[in-house]
Amino acid sequence: MTTSSSVQTSIPLIGRALLALLFIPAGWAKIAGFSGVAGYIASKGVPFPEVCAAIAIAAELGLGLLLLFGLKARWAALGLAVFVGVITPIFHNFWAAPAAQQMMQQQAFFKNVAVLGGLLVLFAFGPGGWSLDGKRGEA
Amino acid sequence: MTPSTSMQDTWSLMGRALIALVFVPEGVQKITGFGQTVNYIVAAGVPLPEVAAAASIVVEVGLGLLLLAGFQTRWVALGIAIYTLVVTFIFHPFWAVPAAEAMMQRINFFKNLGLVGGLLTIMAWGAGGWSVDGRDHALEH
Numbered sequence: 001m002t003t004s005s006s007v008q009t010s011i012p013l014i015g016r017a018l019l020a021l022l023f024i025p026a027g028w029a030k031i032a033g034f035s036g037v038a039g040y041i042a043s044k045g046v047p048f049p050e051v052c053a054a055i056a057i058a059a060e061l062g063l064g065l066l067l068l069f070g071l072k073a074r075w076a077a078l079g080l081a082v083f084v085g086v087i088t089p090i091f092h093n094f095w096a097a098p099a100a101q102q103m104m105q106q107q108a109f110f111k112n113v114a115v116l117g118g119l120l121v122l123f124a125f126g127p128g129g130w131s132l133d134g135k136r137g138e139a
Numbered sequence: 140m141t142p143s144t145s146m147q148d149t150w151s152l153m154g155r156a157l158i159a160l161v162f163v164p165e166g167v168q169k170i171t172g173f174g175q176t177v178n179y180i181v182a183a184g185v186p187l188p189e190v191a192a193a194a195s196i197v198v199e200v201g202l203g204l205l206l207l208a209g210f211q212t213r214w215v216a217l218g219i220a221i222y223t224l225v226v227t228f229i230f231h232p233f234w235a236v237p238a239a240e241a242m243m244q245r246i247n248f249f250k251n252l253g254l255v256g257g258l259l260t261i262m263a264w265g266a267g268g269w270s271v272d273g274r275d276h277a278l279e280h
Contacts (some may be wrong), residue, residue: 023253121151
């Protein structure tokens with residue numbers, strides 16, 4: 001495959017959109033269900049659950065939108081990677097889960113790890129030409 | 140291939156490794172639990188379940204290892220992306236399952252799509268220098 005321009009403009013945009021589709025609606029739903037989210041966080045023994053819920057919303061919605069539009073996209077991808085890296089061992093700790101949940105939690109854990117991997121690749125190479133960074137000559 | 144910086148080489152290798160970590164062990168498990176895998180595929184109404192199980196093992200183990208090694212990386216990433224997309228629509232149809240399952244299936248559906256997004260990102264840029272594809276380029280330094 002040659003490094004044709006279309007491969008590095010449209011494909012990265014589709015990639016960013018699919019990643020953003022995971023985070024933006026999840027962040028949005030956390031606003032509507034804020035108290036439920038804080039309760040879920042508290043149930044995992046995390047301190048300051050309301051603050052953590054607010055941070056999660058900022059990460060998923062804020063960084064998700066930056067990723068989608070490709071604005072400071074490399075840093076948005078890194079931020080989301082850190083976010084996923086922190087929450088995954090807390091919420092999908094399959095090694096400590098009851099046997100009935102273990103397999104499901106393990107799958108969720110490794111799926112998250114794979115999403116994190118994709119975010120790291122995005123951090124490495126940036127958002128491509130079809131992005132606000134690209135329009136500003138910073139992609 | 141576009142010349143890559145060492146920072147890009149490092150992070151993209153790490154990214155490929157983390158993605159391979161979901162596919163390769165999953166594929167190995169499908170080999171050891173072949174009968175169970177076939178049953179699961181039958182339950183989803185897929186024809187030729189043994190063939191489908193074998194194909195998914197080839198993709199998960201074979202293409203997964205190639206992705207890790209960074210050999211023909213762009214085509215491999217595209218192959219795994221297409222596979223994931225097809226599997227996701229068949230096995231996580233959150234719009235067609237009982238309400239009790241819908242949320243779980245929806246989460247898995249969108250996680251898989253996010254994973255496809257990561258694979259397309261690899262398809263766009265290739266593997267970087269720390270890969271079989273990048274070997275020749277690395278030797279040029």
